[in-house]
Amino acid sequence: MRSYLALFKMRFIAGLQYRAAAWAGIATQFFFGFLFLMIFRAFYRSSGMEPPMAWPQLASYVWLQQAFLAILMLWSQDNDLLLSVVNGDSAYELCRPYDLYAFWAFRLAATRLSAAALRFAPVLLVACLLPPEYRMALPPSLWAFALFLLSMALSLALVVALSMFVYILALVTLSSYGSRLAIGVTAELLMGAVVPIPLMPDWAQAIVNWFPFRYIMDLPFRLYSGHIAGAEAALQIGIQIAWVLGLAALGRLAFARTMRRIVIQGG
């Protein structure tokens, strides 16, 4: 266990080396936060319908998305790790006394947490101080906030379990470009990062329910704003846990199979 904590510390130190990236990230996140809110605002004003999400719920959704981008986005992966897989430095990791799947999973989680730790607080702080029409709302109850935290932790596990397949494929194909692009785009659409799922047409909502992606973003953010609550919340978190366990088990199996056949090429 100590080695996992040490790894976490290591990733954190490595992340801190790139302060400029963190500041640039924060600026980008404000830009996109405002952009999305302005677009949605135009739709909300021109539509006569009762919107499926109240405006403050949508504003919170957008700001949470920008604040926790580093945790939730599947297109962003650990480049150092991918590089070591492709150039063979990962040979060293095969002669270490640890469970490689668990160690890599922990490393991915640490990379994401350290990136998010530098970025989320300033984004949320400023989002709470904006003029009312753009302001981030507080959760309706402490209970909703607790469910949000629980679900966010599970989201991180889910993102890591899904990401592991990118690394497993990289072990086989020695290139991650295709798998990153495919999973990045698919996930972004199906998790509700482009259009929040409640704003999607009914047929699209039926589709996203078949995939694990909506449990990454849609679920925790709607728990935060109370858009999902009560018995529905418990059911959804249950499904989220099932996805995490199922994907981790499948990943482990695929990883073990790949490792048996692996060849570190070159002298």
Add this chain to the structure above:
Amino acid sequence: MIELKGVGKTFKVARRGKGTLAALQSLFHRQYDLVRALDSVSFRVDEGEIVGYIGPNGAGKSTSIKVMSGILVPDEGDCEIMGFAPWKQRREYVRQIGVVFGQRTQLWWDVPIIDSFELLRDIYSVPQPEYARNLELLTQTMDLSAFLRTPLRQLSLGQRMRAEIAASLLHSPKLLFLDEPTIGLDAPSKLAVRQFIRQINAETKLTVLLTTHDMNDIDALTDRILLIGKGKILYDGAFSQIKQRSGQSAVEEVIAELYREYAL
């Protein structure tokens, strides 16, 4: 310490003719060549020995190091090292060994060396007093103090290699595999690395198996060489004997002659 009996490993290598047509054909039908990387390799190494493992490029040196460090599973044969079968009891086994791949890196690119060392300490659960003792010894003998707090990306190749070797010894392994530890190093760095290997071997009875193309490494470190070519062990014995027999004075000439003799 190390005992290999009839170890064999065959790789499948994709092959295709030249030109566009052949490239298109290979989309549908791939042809493979079977390359016999290791062909009933047998030898033993005793505790405290330094053994030079030599052979031309592609002879099977790295493949055998990978088998012995538990990375690669051989197709046939037995390999017993300190009572372990490397690829079966991998996790218990690798605690006892150190490995340096001269062409790869185990240190973290963008953090100071000392942080990478501390991560290794925690991975191998090295007790703090033992870690401090090892670090002290390694820092002195390898002259690391000037760059322990520098990130890897800012080190020269010679500094990096010294740090890599030190990193492999922090957990006091009983056996050290060095795969081309002096590749690309300048003369002072090579001398420092050799001096260090001799010293640690004398002080701790560390068993060392090293592969190299620089025969001065062999000359400076050991008299026992294993010559491997086309996957087979061709010679196992004293380097001094070969030198005597050939009558050449330069070590490079001796080896070139040896390779010619075995038609490698």
